[in-house]
Amino acid sequence: MISEKMKPLVQNNSVIRIMFEEGKRLAAIYGAENVYDFSLGNPNVPAPAEVNQAILDILKEEDSTYVHGYMSNAGYEDVRDTIANSLNERFGTKLNQNHILMTVGAASGLNIILKVLLNPGDEVLTFAPYFVEYGNYVRNYDGKLEVVSPNTVDFQPNLEEFETRIHANTKAVIINTPNNPTGVIYSDATLRRMAEILRKKEAEFGTTIVLISDEPYRELAYDGTEVPYVTNYYDDTVVCYSYSKSLSLPGERIGYLVIPDAFKDQEEVFTAATIANRVMGCVNAPSLMQRVVKRCIETNAVVNLEAYDKNRNLLYNSLREYGFTCIKPQGAFYLFLKSPIADEKEFCAHAQKYNLLIVPGSSFACAGYVRIAYCVSYEQIERALPAFKKLAEDYGL
Numbered sequence: 001m002i003s004e005k006m007k008p009l010v011q012n013n014s015v016i017r018i019m020f021e022e023g024k025r026l027a028a029i030y031g032a033e034n035v036y037d038f039s040l041g042n043p044n045v046p047a048p049a050e051v052n053q054a055i056l057d058i059l060k061e062e063d064s065t066y067v068h069g070y071m072s073n074a075g076y077e078d079v080r081d082t083i084a085n086s087l088n089e090r091f092g093t094k095l096n097q098n099h100i101l102m103t104v105g106a107a108s109g110l111n112i113i114l115k116v117l118l119n120p121g122d123e124v125l126t127f128a129p130y131f132v133e134y135g136n137y138v139r140n141y142d143g144k145l146e147v148v149s150p151n152t153v154d155f156q157p158n159l160e161e162f163e164t165r166i167h168a169n170t171k172a173v174i175i176n177t178p179n180n181p182t183g184v185i186y187s188d189a190t191l192r193r194m195a196e197i198l199r200k201k202e203a204e205f206g207t208t209i210v211l212i213s214d215e216p217y218r219e220l221a222y223d224g225t226e227v228p229y230v231t232n233y234y235d236d237t238v239v240c241y242s243y244s245k246s247l248s249l250p251g252e253r254i255g256y257l258v259i260p261d262a263f264k265d266q267e268e269v270f271t272a273a274t275i276a277n278r279v280m281g282c283v284n285a286p287s288l289m290q291r292v293v294k295r296c297i298e299t300n301a302v303v304n305l306e307a308y309d310k311n312r313n314l315l316y317n318s319l320r321e322y323g324f325t326c327i328k329p330q331g332a333f334y335l336f337l338k339s340p341i342a343d344e345k346e347f348c349a350h351a352q353k354y355n356l357l358i359v360p361g362s363s364f365a366c367a368g369y370v371r372i373a374y375c376v377s378y379e380q381i382e383r384a385l386p387a388f389k390k391l392a393e394d395y396g397l
Contacts, residue, residue: 009136026355036384037357038372041180041333045308045375047248050301054292068287073278074270075102075256075285079294083256086297091229099260101273102285105253106216106242108277110137113238113257114172115276116269117210118143122171127157129336129364131180131214143171150366155184155327155336159193166201172210173198178217178227181364181371182336183329185221188228195234202236208264211237216255217332219246219302222309225330235262243293245333248303254289308333311374315381322389323397333375336361340395344370350394354387 002010026035058067074080080097087093103109114124120142126134128150138145148165151158157175175194177186186194198209213230218241221227231237242255259270277284315335316328325338337358339347345360348370361369374381 035355039357043248048301054295101257106240109240109257116272126174129366155182168205176214178331185330191233216242221331322392335372
């Protein structure tokens with residue numbers, strides 16, 4: 001009954017989602033407080049108070065027909081202007097509403113720009129470790145995802161290999177910074193070198209290579225670390241942004257695309273992206289959430305970053321004390337732990353004996369590591385630490 005295109009997706013259902021369902025099963029047996037689910041990047045930190053207040057104020061102050069009705073497929077003009085002005089103030093860009101397309105989260109934004117760009121057989125490059133759904137998104141439009149092997153020293157992109165992997169049919173490159181699953185922020189030097197390589201290859205092949213920057217974790221950066229704005233490095237850049245993490249609104253599915261003036265054929269690409277938004281079935285981003293986003297920008301609403309930072313420090317310092325090896329995340333809310341044995345899937349299975357649910361790195365094309373999502377309560381981490389300590393002892397750490 002189902003299509004040939006869907007069969008491999010069903011067979012290779014997301015390990016992360018499977019672990020999430022396993023967590024619910026175990027919680028029913030042992031009690032939720034005795035199951036330590038670190039599998040899914042589902043924010044535990046509540047949305048800022050300004051979000052709820054904005055919803056109440058909008059419903060009270062704005063015309064309901066306007067709030068809940070259709071608008072331009074690109075989104076409300078005033079919302080897009082507000083976002084553009086905020087980005088200009090923060091990053092020195094020169095954007096306006098004609099560069100901002102409201103989307104149903106970053107995932108929809110990625111699908112929109114890939115639909116606009118890809119012809120069958122076109123290649124898209126990304127860097128391991130990477131978010132597992134990129135391959136599915138590229139295949140949605142009959143493209144081919146090519147993966148650059150990981151640099152496990154500091155998890156900055158492996159640019160030496162990257163340069164050799166770009167071909168005449170390379171249409172786009174997807175980057176994710178701050179990165180899921182490592183928490184690494186791509187440095188200024190990394191982005192400058194990446195841009196140089198892309199310009200060199202564009203000249204060599206006489207093609208346009210689009211750099212797609214997937215940025216749902218942009219606002220989650222610790223210790224004052226700067227997250228460089230990628231359009232300032234490379235003209236043919238599209239930014240995919242989501243408020244899922246920055247405002248703790250993952251279920252509301254609200255985000256945007258940035259397609260700046262410097263982008264080749266910007267007006268044509270923006271028009272095509274607006275049409276793609278419609279024909280993919282999204283039609284437009286959720287109307288109420290667009291209005292909410294505008295007010296949250298105007299009130300400088302932000303998620304409680306201190307809560308994530310507190311979680312990060314407790315988990316990182318404790319795991320290092322127990323003998324585990326990992327780099328300290330600079331952003332996002334994931335910790336990428338080196339497995340004490342080569343087969344990290346076996347390690348994850350053993351961790352489940354202590355009701356610890358963690359995700360194997362092979363799900364991110366980086367075997368030998370595991371991802372731990374610390375967007376959970378501080379109390380859950382505290383309760384889980386004895387289990388992590390026992391796990392370390394089992395491997396003689």
